Every structure is written in C-alpha cells, then in structure tokens.
Amino acid sequence: MAARSEDGSGPRRRPLYGRSRGKTLRAGQKRLVTEILPTLQIETTALSGAPLFAAEPQAYWLEIGFGAGEHLIEQAKANPEVGLIGCEPFLNGVAAALSGIEREGLTNVRLRRGDAQALVEAAPDAFFSRVFVLYPDPWPKRRHNKRRIVTEAMVAALARIVKPGGEVRFATDVDDYAGWTLRRFLASPCFRWAASGAVDWRTPYPEWRSTRYEVKAHKAGRDSVYFTFVRI
Template sequence: MSDAVRPRRNFYGRLKGKALKKSQKTYLDEDLEALSPGPVSWEANPARAPLDLGARFGGRPVWLEIGFGGGEHLVHQAAANPQVGIIGCEPYINGVAMLLGKIRRAGVTNLAVHPGDARDLFDVLPEGAIERAFLLYPDPWPKARHHRRRFVTAEHLAPLARVMAPGAILRVATDIEDYVRQTLEEVPRHGFDWLAERPGDWRAPWDDWLPTRYERKALREGRRPHYLTFRRA
C-alpha cells in the first residue's frame, strides 16, 4: 500500500473540552505514547501498513471499543478479561486523559489507546483481526440533517466489518430510539446478524455490563437504554 492516497474525511464532534488538570497532562505526557497500538496516523504510517497486533498483545484475541468516553467500561473489560488485548479509540483528548488516569489506578496492562478517528485505525487494522467490538452511547446527532454523521453509516460500518472476524460480536448501546432504528437498518446491511430473540435481549444489559456515566444520565432524564448484539456473518 505504498501508493495509498489519504482520503478526505470530515470529522464532526469535539476534540478538546475544558482545560486539563495538571495530573491529566502528566498522564498524556508520560503514558500515552507507550499505549499506542502502533503507527496509526498518516504521518507515521503513510503506506497504511497493517498493525502488528501480535507484537502488541502477544497473540491474544483483540477487542475494540469505539468512542470510550471516560474509559470506565474499557478499563472494566480489560480488568475482567486479562486473556484478551483491547484497543480503545477516542478522539476527545479530555476523555483520553481520564482513561489514562483510570488505567494507572487499575493497573491493567492489556490495553492500547488510539487518540483519534476510528476510520484511521480501521485503515491499518488487519482484516478479521477484531473478535469483539463495542459502540456504547455514540454521539446521537439528533437532527435529521445530521444523521449521516452517525457512526452507523456505511463510511464506518464497511471498514468495521472488514476488520472483524467471522463470528465476532458487536455490541451497541444507545438511549436514542431513532438511533436504534438506524442501527437495525444499517448494521445488518454490512454483514452482521442481529441476535435478539425476545424483548429482554435488547432491554436488559449484558451480564458483564458496567453502566457508564452517559447511561446514568439517560436514566435520570427518563430515556430507556437499548442493548443490541450483532454477530459478524
């Protein structure tokens, strides 16, 4: 892929919020580089060579969380599943800093962090490399004219399907009913089967679920979470 041409990609959403705490700046300066999954950026990997996940995770199965927010679920899964390697992807630098603090406190060592656009990561993940993926409370983009910005569109789902192994599991959690509708329309079109057989399969959280701050906010405001499980065909 030495002749790879960088695609033109618009990014919507926040990259940075309020001023970081001194401790958070320290986490970014001291910890982030060592947690990289490998050369992801176009500047570091213009040929878009696939990442060596075996070198990074020692041959363990690899999971992926897309948009990890403050990182509580990501660290929870890493601590509960030391037999896997997990990559977290999040462009919002304040969330990345929060995650790094949680990693320090939890002492987990099976995580990698990409502080950027998931599409850049998809470029360099090997085909079929991901055994499980999480999309938890993604930005809802509630206005109809902004629905094309949602993650559950072909621009994101096609490359996600490429990097997921046959039989791999995709979990989607959202409290926005219209996002549920679009997810159920678009995700199966890209090679995934919805695994629900009864209402409880999307109304009840997964057995290993850790509620996030976004979910707690949704419940306080009277919105019902939905837990959708898909399998890569």
C-alpha cells in the first residue's frame, strides 16, 4: 500500500469538507441551482476537454472553497479576459455565487460543486495561472489537522497544475494554519514565497475584495496573513 504522509496526504483521504448544505434554499436560490447551475457546472474532467467558454480566456484562475463567492465574483468582474473556475461543496454558497453571477451578467465563470481535490487531480499540467485558497477551514483540533486542504500532496498537485511564473494565493486568520502552510510550500522546490519587497504578506493583495470569513475574523479582532507562492 502507498505510504501516507504525516498530514494525511495520499490514497483513502477522508472527505475534506464539513457541511455541504445549510438552511433550506429560498425559491429564488432553488431556481438558480436548478436552472443556472447546470449551464455553468463543470465535471472534474472538463478542464482537459471541450472549450469551457465561448472565447478562449487569456488565463485560467481557480478559487478553492469560494464560500459565498464574493471574491470570485469581484475577480471575474475585474478580469473579463480571465476564465474563473470556482470550486465549493457547500450548496448555499454555490447558490449565493450564482446570484452574483446572474446579477453581474458574468460569462467568464464556471463552477464545480464538490471537493477541489478531485478537480485539481484531474486538471492538465500548467493549466492555471493563479489559484486562490482563501480562509480555508482551519480544522483546529490536532486530530482533524489532516483534513486541511493544504497538504504535501496538495502542494505537489498545485506545483503540477500552476504555470511557471503563476501563483498560489493563500490567506488565513489562523496562525497555526499560516505556519502549517508556509512549512509545506517552503519545503517544495517548485515554489518560492514572494514575501519581500513590494509584496508584504500582512497587506491584502492588490484589488483585494474582502471575503465573508475575513470580515468575521477582523470583527473578532484576528489579523490575517496574505501569502503568495510563485511557481518557479
């Protein structure tokens, strides 16, 4: 049997996410999920298949665990030449993102409702120019740490699917998760941490749009880190 790493990477990994549904959807949200989601939803294998958009985007960006989609929608609005792929298992979050997509008339977003790990594993080499992992679930109890989305295996998978010169952006308000993530990216020969000069890891990214979890964290008095890992 293949060896499992310290952080649970490897085969037979447990499901990574917690809830996949919350409150009952309102009628408008149900309509979005039944009518709009099927037109935007992609299979894990779609990235290597037929064109995803009417016109070929200049770049593809992925957001893992987009929550209610605030950041995804803003990025799609600000970067119409980019194809944004959002991956999120929580149905209510997907419904909220669909509402934003419809409201803004966005045509450069595709969604995957489910575990990002499967999408990442199926993505072609060097497909994405940018990947966002923003306020991922912290799984703070030690025995649950292995459910974190950032693992040695995930860093290796991101190294495969991010283009040289492309980047992974990781933000969190959880100190322990910040250290955990830094250790794993710094151990990878494929990434360098852009932590000096103009790129300050305590300052939000340019064109940053605060997410729901960031607002919660800051209200509770917790600061954030904003890491950028550049694919070498």
